[in-house]
Amino acid sequence: MTRKAIIPNELQAYCDDWRMSPGHLSGKHVFLTGFTGANADGTLSEDPETQIRNAFEKIGYVLREAGLDYGALVEMTTYHVGLKDHLDLFKTVRAEYVAEPYPAWTAIEVAGFVRDGAVIEIRAIARDN
Secondary structure, three states: OOEEEEOOHHHHHHHHHHOOOOEEEEOOEEEEEEEEOOOOOOOOOOOHHHHHHHHHHHHHHHHHHOOOOHHHEEEEEEEEOOHHHHHHHHHHHHHHHOOOOOOEEEEEEOOOOOOOOOOEEEEEEEEOO
16 A cells, blocks of 8 residues: 655645644545644734635645645545634635535534634545546
């Protein structure tokens, strides 16, 4: 079985700082680390939409590095602080990234994240055809 870390240049700090892979290829599946919506420079916008888009962009970095696109997503779990406050916004932004057949999705309300001010974390699994 093929196994390897997927580490896009844009996310090298995850490996360096946290000793984890942004993505991990195992067989035909890519397991993605949960991504919050911090900006590339590490700052965190107070705007939920910006955070949501940033998290999806990080997913895109991993998918592209693995030779995939958002259509390869098969499962997504999202963790939210204030789920009901931004669920409609999340669904709208998510619709810009996911494609049919839509991935399975679970949304979970949480009390918080390591990063104060973060409102979203997205973890996903993708599959190469």
